[in-house]
Amino acid sequence: MFPFSLVIVSGLSGAGKSTALKVFEDMGFFTIDGLPFGLVHSLIDLFKQNAFKQYRGLALGLDVRQLNAKNNWDEFVANLKGSGIDLELIFLEANEQEIVRRYLTTRRPHPLSKNGLGLEEAIKKEKEQLAWLRDRAHLVIDTSFYSVHDLRRTLQEKWLKDKASGFRVHLISFGFKYGMPLEADMLFDLRFLPNPFFVPELKPLSGQDKFVQEFVYQDEKSKQFLEYLKNFLSFLLPLYIQEGRFRLTIGFGCTGGRHRSVATAELVADFLKQKQYLVSIEHRHLELG
Numbered sequence: 001m002f003p004f005s006l007v008i009v010s011g012l013s014g015a016g017k018s019t020a021l022k023v024f025e026d027m028g029f030f031t032i033d034g035l036p037f038g039l040v041h042s043l044i045d046l047f048k049q050n051a052f053k054q055y056r057g058l059a060l061g062l063d064v065r066q067l068n069a070k071n072n073w074d075e076f077v078a079n080l081k082g083s084g085i086d087l088e089l090i091f092l093e094a095n096e097q098e099i100v101r102r103y104l105t106t107r108r109p110h111p112l113s114k115n116g117l118g119l120e121e122a123i124k125k126e127k128e129q130l131a132w133l134r135d136r137a138h139l140v141i142d143t144s145f146y147s148v149h150d151l152r153r154t155l156q157e158k159w160l161k162d163k164a165s166g167f168r169v170h171l172i173s174f175g176f177k178y179g180m181p182l183e184a185d186m187l188f189d190l191r192f193l194p195n196p197f198f199v200p201e202l203k204p205l206s207g208q209d210k211f212v213q214e215f216v217y218q219d220e221k222s223k224q225f226l227e228y229l230k231n232f233l234s235f236l237l238p239l240y241i242q243e244g245r246f247r248l249t250i251g252f253g254c255t256g257g258r259h260r261s262v263a264t265a266e267l268v269a270d271f272l273k274q275k276q277y278l279v280s281i282e283h284r285h286l287e288l289g
Contacts, residue, residue: 007088009024009090012126013126016141016143021061029056032059033061034063037069037076070132088139089139090137092140103119168278170282171250172251174284175254175285178256178257178288185248187251188250188252190260193264194215205259206262206283206286212259212263252268265281
């Protein structure tokens with residue numbers, strides 16, 4: 001039995017195929033756009049090997065440039081079923097006015113415009129040529145009034161049963177004196193917390209040491225802040241997941257990036273792991289501090 005999902009994404013040019021493939025890539029699929037139709041079976045055979053076991057599935061882009069698929073489609077699907085492979089075909093479309101608007105915005109040529117057709121003629125011609133594929137689709141999505149996030153949510157709801165399973169939180173501790181992490185989605189300035197730097201026996205240690213963590217969060221206001229922070233993240237992270245985010249980077253900064261920021265990042269990491277989030281942690285300036 002084929003252990004992966006096989007999804008073919010097709011539809012009208014400008015309806016969102018490239019965006020959809022990026023969503024599948026974010027969901028852990030191996031994605032290829034524009035693969036010659038005759039090579040699909042060879043790719044599937046490769047996918048049966050263990051070298052591709054880290055992928056959730058295979059998502060292929062199919063468009064009007066691969067019209068040779070029409071003559072071989074029914075045989076192709078029959079062969080897949082004979083091999084125990086379930087195929088799901090998505091067809092993306094949008095109204096003509098919206099597709100025209102998108103092409104005028106991106107200023108890219110329509111695939112059929114090289115045949116001497118104007119944009120509106122090319123859109124109508126493509127719709128005719130792909131009508132057979134639309135008729136065979138398992139899911140037709142009209143993206144006329146979709147944002148990128150709407151399309152992402154639609155695909156996630158069907159193919160990513162547990163959205164949280166693909167969501168990762170990356171925590172960065174840093175020192176303001178060495179510079180803030182540009183990739184952080186949000187930053188917390190922790191320079192209001194008690195500073196172990198001025199305690200001789202704690203100064204050589206780092207926020208990874210339990211004694212430092214206990215010192216930073218020994219008083220009531222510090223403890224209250226940490227509880228507020230945990231409650232804030234407990235409320236916020238599910239909203240990011242619902243929006244379709246796959247990664248959130250949070251920066252924790254103190255003066256030198258060795259004590260308070262490291263301690264907080266470690267404690268937050270432990271808390272999020274207990275809540276079953278995928279967490280990675282980076283102490284950017286620990287040694288410098």
